Amino acid sequence: MRNVIGAVCINCGVQYEAGDTTYTCKQCGGVLDIQYDYGYIKSRLNRETLAARKDFSMWRYLELLPIEEGSRLTPLRIGGSPLYRAEKLGEHLGLKKLYIKDDGLNPTGSLKDRASAIAVVRAAHAGMHTVACSSTGNAASSLAGNAAAMGLESFIFVPERAPKGKVAQLMIFGAHVISVKGNYEDTFRLSAEAIEKWGWYNRNAAINPYLSEGKKTVSLEIAEQLGFKAPDYVAVSVGDGCTIAGVWKGFKDLYAIGLIDALPRLISVQAKGCCPINRAIETNRPLEPMEENTLADSIAVGVPRNGEKALRAIRESQGLTITVSDDEILTAMRLLGATSGVFGEPAGVTGTAGIKKAVEQHLIPAEAVVVSLVTGNGLKDTASAQCAAGEPLHIPPDLGILIAELDRT
Amino acid sequence: MRNVIGAVCINCGVQYEAGDTTYTCKQCGGVLDIQYDYGYIKSRLNRETLAARKDFSMWRYLELLPIEEGSRLTPLRIGGSPLYRAEKLGEHLGLKKLYIKDDGLNPTGSLKDRASAIAVVRAAHAGMHTVACSSTGNAASSLAGNAAAMGLESFIFVPERAPKGKVAQLMIFGAHVISVKGNYEDTFRLSAEAIEKWGWYNRNAAINPYLSEGKKTVSLEIAEQLGFKAPDYVAVSVGDGCTIAGVWKGFKDLYAIGLIDALPRLISVQAKGCCPINRAIETNRPLEPMEENTLADSIAVGVPRNGEKALRAIRESQGLTITVSDDEILTAMRLLGATSGVFGEPAGVTGTAGIKKAVEQHLIPAEAVVVSLVTGNGLKDTASAQCAAGEPLHIPPDLGILIAELDRT
Numbered sequence: 001m002r003n004v005i006g007a008v009c010i011n012c013g014v015q016y017e018a019g020d021t022t023y024t025c026k027q028c029g030g031v032l033d034i035q036y037d038y039g040y041i042k043s044r045l046n047r048e049t050l051a052a053r054k055d056f057s058m059w060r061y062l063e064l065l066p067i068e069e070g071s072r073l074t075p076l077r078i079g080g081s082p083l084y085r086a087e088k089l090g091e092h093l094g095l096k097k098l099y100i101k102d103d104g105l106n107p108t109g110s111l112k113d114r115a116s117a118i119a120v121v122r123a124a125h126a127g128m129h130t131v132a133c134s135s136t137g138n139a140a141s142s143l144a145g146n147a148a149a150m151g152l153e154s155f156i157f158v159p160e161r162a163p164k165g166k167v168a169q170l171m172i173f174g175a176h177v178i179s180v181k182g183n184y185e186d187t188f189r190l191s192a193e194a195i196e197k198w199g200w201y202n203r204n205a206a207i208n209p210y211l212s213e214g215k216k217t218v219s220l221e222i223a224e225q226l227g228f229k230a231p232d233y234v235a236v237s238v239g240d241g242c243t244i245a246g247v248w249k250g251f252k253d254l255y256a257i258g259l260i261d262a263l264p265r266l267i268s269v270q271a272k273g274c275c276p277i278n279r280a281i282e283t284n285r286p287l288e289p290m291e292e293n294t295l296a297d298s299i300a301v302g303v304p305r306n307g308e309k310a311l312r313a314i315r316e317s318q319g320l321t322i323t324v325s326d327d328e329i330l331t332a333m334r335l336l337g338a339t340s341g342v343f344g345e346p347a348g349v350t351g352t353a354g355i356k357k358a359v360e361q362h363l364i365p366a367e368a369v370v371v372s373l374v375t376g377n378g379l380k381d382t383a384s385a386q387c388a389a390g391e392p393l394h395i396p397p398d399l400g401i402l403i404a405e406l407d408r409t
Numbered sequence: 410m411r412n413v414i415g416a417v418c419i420n421c422g423v424q425y426e427a428g429d430t431t432y433t434c435k436q437c438g439g440v441l442d443i444q445y446d447y448g449y450i451k452s453r454l455n456r457e458t459l460a461a462r463k464d465f466s467m468w469r470y471l472e473l474l475p476i477e478e479g480s481r482l483t484p485l486r487i488g489g490s491p492l493y494r495a496e497k498l499g500e501h502l503g504l505k506k507l508y509i510k511d512d513g514l515n516p517t518g519s520l521k522d523r524a525s526a527i528a529v530v531r532a533a534h535a536g537m538h539t540v541a542c543s544s545t546g547n548a549a550s551s552l553a554g555n556a557a558a559m560g561l562e563s564f565i566f567v568p569e570r571a572p573k574g575k576v577a578q579l580m581i582f583g584a585h586v587i588s589v590k591g592n593y594e595d596t597f598r599l600s601a602e603a604i605e606k607w608g609w610y611n612r613n614a615a616i617n618p619y620l621s622e623g624k625k626t627v628s629l630e631i632a633e634q635l636g637f638k639a640p641d642y643v644a645v646s647v648g649d650g651c652t653i654a655g656v657w658k659g660f661k662d663l664y665a666i667g668l669i670d671a672l673p674r675l676i677s678v679q680a681k682g683c684c685p686i687n688r689a690i691e692t693n694r695p696l697e698p699m700e701e702n703t704l705a706d707s708i709a710v711g712v713p714r715n716g717e718k719a720l721r722a723i724r725e726s727q728g729l730t731i732t733v734s735d736d737e738i739l740t741a742m743r744l745l746g747a748t749s750g751v752f753g754e755p756a757g758v759t760g761t762a763g764i765k766k767a768v769e770q771h772l773i774p775a776e777a778v779v780v781s782l783v784t785g786n787g788l789k790d791t792a793s794a795q796c797a798a799g800e801p802l803h804i805p806p807d808l809g810i811l812i813a814e815l816d817r818t
Contacts, residue, residue, distance in 0.1 A: 107491075146750055
């Protein structure tokens with residue numbers, strides 16, 4: 001990889017060369033961060049070369065990705081998700097320049113496809129036949145779907161509370177699914193033991209430093225879609241911390257190669273029932289485990305494995321932390337759907353809920369350019385949608401009865 | 410609309426001028442077909458003009474669409490869905506050039522977005538504030554989502570058997586939902602009465618001749634994605650008949666303006682429990698109503714309102730009719746997912762099931778270029794996915810138990 005210099009441990013600063021197959025720091029066990037040769041990349045990835053490219057998937061930004069030369073890329077079209085100007089939602093919230101990035105339109109319905117794409121491409125290039133991960137759901141289905149498309153086997157470990165729809169999706173993708181009687185932490189531990197025993201390719205975002213690099217492509221797209229400008233704020237729902245760290249990395253990369261001339265402030269939005277990262281920022285104390293009490297299952301992570309990366313991203317960006325209740329999440333689901341026609345899952349709309357609250361608390365000025373990143377499709381968890389939406393009007397096929405019912409309401 | 414000449418009744422041949430707001434034939438009640446000025450369109454829509462366009466949504470083909478000049482287009486990104494070369498699935502089925510068009514990646518998860526887009530754009534241009542339809546689900550959610558995005562109210566009539574996930578989706582979009590205790594026919598009738606009473610914009614595909622025009626954009630994309638070539642066969646799941654009629658219209662349009670030089674043969678795939686259109690073709694008799702006995706709810710239409718248009722499309726294309734069981738549909742769901750990473754709902758994969766059967770019956774040669782149109786996202790109906798996929802392995806978080814379980818299987 002001519003574009004990659006190597007990796008650095010974010011805890012102890014030890015450097016590793018590119019191509020070293022280590023996942024975490026051999027000295028302290030810390031999470032690694034991939035380092036790029038921006039001078040080299042700059043000469044190849046710029047406004048002119050981008051304007052000539054017809055690939056609008058995440059591979060559009062190949063020079064900024066840790067992919068070995070000659071790798072077979074994913075068959076599925078990942079990334080290139082729409083950025084909508086959300087005028088009506090903006091009016092409702094009091095923001096003049098609000099945008100929605102709908103990453104629920106990825107092939108398996110979530111932003112996680114961007115990370116899994118990197119995993120399967122790297123696994124296939126390394127000659128491995130089996131990939132594995134533990135996940136609350138979206139990483140799982142994205143890995144299963146992308147593995148199927150690449151012709152790899154997948155083993156997926158999910159906590160038993162994962163919504164049945166998500167589990168069915170990955171079973172359809174032909175994955176070997178292990179439903180673990182325990183929480184995310186138990187699930188993660190068992191997957192790590194199994195991966196070590198059988199030598200599978202490890203797609204756990206906690207361990208694998210390349211995944212966050214895939215996720216960062218969402219920021220590359222946002223900036224290009226805004227005409228090579230960073231927004232003032234980007235609101236991201238936060239669970240494990242890998243996504244917000246990736247979002248930050250993307251903007252920093254673009255800044256480093258001169259494609260944007262300012263960086264956004266991140267808004268880290270967590271659920272009240274599980275907000276260890278926001279709590280650590282707000283109290284300025286180390287991360288402490290929390291219970292996982294929220295219906296936003298995709299961000300119910302009590303022990304965030306990428307917590308340190310997330311804390312750094314929030315602090316470096318002079319970010320905000322906003323914590324929202326499950327009711328506020330369901331309200332945001334309805335609000336986003338009814339004003340914009342975008343249907344997000346609970347964790348997918350948590351960012352939107354956070355923006356609403358931040359505006360109410362006068363933390364974001366009305367003139368700011370704000371992006372709400374919708375990370376997952378509402379169809380992933382229609383049980384929550386039913387909680388949010390209520391029941392339709394049930395009537396027999398009779399116009400008189402309909403007229404009476406509509407008069408009544 | 411400079412590009413539209415008018416409309417013609419497909420039953421009695423009476424002509425109507427463009428701009429006439431009639432839905433169906435005033436003389437015989439027949440379904441209308443929109444007619445274009447291909448000479449005019451040809452000068453504006455060709456390989457050169459298309460190569461210069463950066464819009465990859467369905468509006469890319471505006472000259473071939475019945476949209477008034479100056480209309481406000483849909484904010485949501487509709488169309489531009491990926492066409493995947495399905496090598497592994499092709500190998501499995503014995504086809505060398507098989508493609509999957511994944512229209513489940515549209516904003517509300519189905520091909521119906523293409524039709525609803527036309528409806529809301531035309532309704533808004535006409536100054537109407539409320540749109541309405543009856544639907545088994547996908548037309549409903551696509552209308553609700555697109556109405557929300559355009560700032561219109563929507564009234565949606567669904568039969569009570571519509572999956573709860575689909576209903577929740579459209580409730581989230583802020584639609585007024587009427588769940589009708591009856592079948593699709595009852596639901597349709599009540600919606601027609603209500604639309605007449607309140608004067609809403611009518612998005613029933615049975616009545617509104619413009620919707621099929623939106624659906625045809627899927628064919629325009631397929632041909633362009635194949636380098637301005639029509640495939641030899643396109644397999645389409647068939648319920649009401651509007652989609653297959655639209656698919657055919659798209660290819661005929663491209664042929665008329667010289668962008669393709671051959672037409673495909675259609676494969677009309679219906680479920681055994683509800684196949685009035687295939688039965689009419691196979692027996693060469695008029696359409697007769699059927700029961701609606703299939704888990705593929707999106708194509709469970711016992712009295713197809715666009716049946717005549719569908720019959721003409723199938724016959725004109727020298728098409729095939731293939732009828733598949735619900736078990737064959739569930740098998741196709743697993744097969745498509747495990748070989749390609751594409752998750753389709755039952756009606757979405759019915760085309761794939763039909764291709765499998767057609768190859769087994771030696772109706773399609775191995776060398777043919779075949780496209781399987783996946784019309785809806787599997788997340789729309791995860792209950793069926795669970796039927797197809799079965800249960801995961803449930804175990805406590807213990808490596809020893811996992812080893813024993815994997816040894817056992």
